[in-house]
Amino acid sequence: MAANPQESLTSAQQELYDWLADYIGTHRHSPSIRQMMQAMGLRSPAPVQSRLRHLQQKGWITWQEGQARTLQLLGDVAASVGIPVLGAVAAGGLVDTFDDVQDHLDLAPVLETRGLFALTVNGDSMVDAHIADGDVVLMEPVTDPQRLRDGTVVSALVAGSGTTLKHFHRQGPTVVLEAANPSYSPIELPADQVQVQGKLVAVWRQV
Amino acid sequence: MAANPQESLTSAQQELYDWLADYIGTHRHSPSIRQMMQAMGLRSPAPVQSRLRHLQQKGWITWQEGQARTLQLLGDVAASVGIPVLGAVAAGGLVDTFDDVQDHLDLAPVLETRGLFALTVNGDSMVDAHIADGDVVLMEPVTDPQRLRDGTVVSALVAGSGTTLKHFHRQGPTVVLEAANPSYSPIELPADQVQVQGKLVAVWRQV
DNA sequence: CATTGAACAATACATTTGTACCCCCTGCCA
DNA sequence: TGGCAGGGGGTACAAATGTATTGTTCAATG
Numbered sequence A, B: 001m002a003a004n005p006q007e008s009l010t011s012a013q014q015e016l017y018d019w020l021a022d023y024i025g026t027h028r029h030s031p032s033i034r035q036m037m038q039a040m041g042l043r044s045p046a047p048v049q050s051r052l053r054h055l056q057q058k059g060w061i062t063w064q065e066g067q068a069r070t071l072q073l074l075g076d077v078a079a080s081v082g083i084p085v086l087g088a089v090a091a092g093g094l095v096d097t098f099d100d101v102q103d104h105l106d107l108a109p110v111l112e113t114r115g116l117f118a119l120t121v122n123g124d125s126m127v128d129a130h131i132a133d134g135d136v137v138l139m140e141p142v143t144d145p146q147r148l149r150d151g152t153v154v155s156a157l158v159a160g161s162g163t164t165l166k167h168f169h170r171q172g173p174t175v176v177l178e179a180a181n182p183s184y185s186p187i188e189l190p191a192d193q194v195q196v197q198g199k200l201v202a203v204w205r206q207v
Numbered sequence C: 001c002a003t004t005g006a007a008c009a010a011t012a013c014a015t016t017t018g019t020a021c022c023c024c025c026t027g028c029c030a
Numbered sequence D: 001t002g003g004c005a006g007g008g009g010g011t012a013c014a015a016a017t018g019t020a021t022t023g024t025t026c027a028a029t030g
Helices: A011-027 A033-039 A045-057 A107-111 B011-027 B033-040 B045-057 B108-112
Strands: A082-090 A103-106 A117-121 A136-141 A153-158 A163-170 A173-177 A187-188 A194-206 B082-089 B103-106 B117-122 B136-141 B153-158 B160-171 B175-176 B189-190 B196-207
Touching: A011 A033, A011 A045, A011 B153, A033 A045, A117 A163, A136 A153, A153 A173, A163 A187, A163 A194, B011 B033, B011 B045, B033 B045, B117 B160, B136 B153, B160 B189, B160 B196
Parallel strands: A082 B117, A082 B160, A117 B082
Antiparallel strands: A082 A103, A117 A136, A136 A194, A153 A163, A153 A194, A163 A173, A173 A187, A194 B196, B082 B103, B117 B136, B136 B196, B153 B160, B153 B196, B160 B175, B175 B189
16 A cells, blocks of 8 residues: 555654554554553553554554453554555446556455444345345444434344345434335335444455 | 364354354454353353363463463464354345354455456446446456356456456457447457456455 | 643553352263 | 263452553754
């Protein structure tokens, strides 16, 4: 990956981040703050806390506060799974030849998102959204359905019925689940009978 | 889960190990004993301690005692990037609720294939194959176009023109590149003017 | 000069976490 | 019948760990 989306670091922050990348790469688990303290040659946990806070604010790391050793690196150094994107390919017309790498498709950030789950698609109600029967959809758990953008593709549990993959709309007290296929009519239900489980993150179709 | 060289496990031990593999694959860090306790539906940490002790004695796991969340799996499952596939989701009808993991979407084998590359799709000539404008297609390099199955989706370099994504057909000495959209007519060319670069492995659409 | 932010020290505190006991029950087997 | 191992419940405790607070120092900045 070319440039980092993250903000630049001070030397002290960089030092900690590099050591973390090395430690996690070797041990396969995060060190504790006091271990970081020792490795940095410090005699107090406060500087480490400070550096970690800055690293998090700048988008380099994340962790579950209150829990031990749950730190995760977000940068591209974190053994990311990169696939070179060579260029655009066509449809209809023809696109120029490509020789060099233009970008990197970095799946690691997606895969590292906590709680991500997958569903196999069954049926054709979403074909107009280019989600076909047999596809696997990657979903991110939704905790607050109120914040969903209108039209988001979600998997929803309908009380007493089952789970379905649809476009999500909210109309006052009711919820509308709309298919992407004219053969299916929208389902309109009271909000309390629909439990949104996750929103669509990616479509995966292995040939 | 794949066979392991280690000693066999009791069902309770296997249950814990499987859950650990799933958890670590998803969260990228070890759970605490009390988290395992909850996941196993237990109300006391002692049974978990017991299972862990047995798993260690039989060579399935290892950890640094006295330190939090340092558990590591020793089986071959350890390194895989797994996303739990929770079940099928609907279309049209509604599918039953899902509770437990049915399978694992293991992306590691795909990503590790040497030489895999990606292309961003430009245009709508493949919409009927559910490949939309803006999608990223993962391609596997093709060394021997003679062995391609008829109808495979390939990216092909047309002499003097550019690269395109189409269904691949061979008709004697000529090659036919067929779009998946009735608005586009098939392109028929002498075989030596078409160079197949890769075949479609997966479609990736990040929302 | 004063202000600000990063870095560091020292200490204290609450929570998380591993671990060690105690007990019970069940199935298996000599 | 008894012994034994695995599985489970309950509880307690000490260590590990994250977090907060109060200072000090230093460099950069206006």
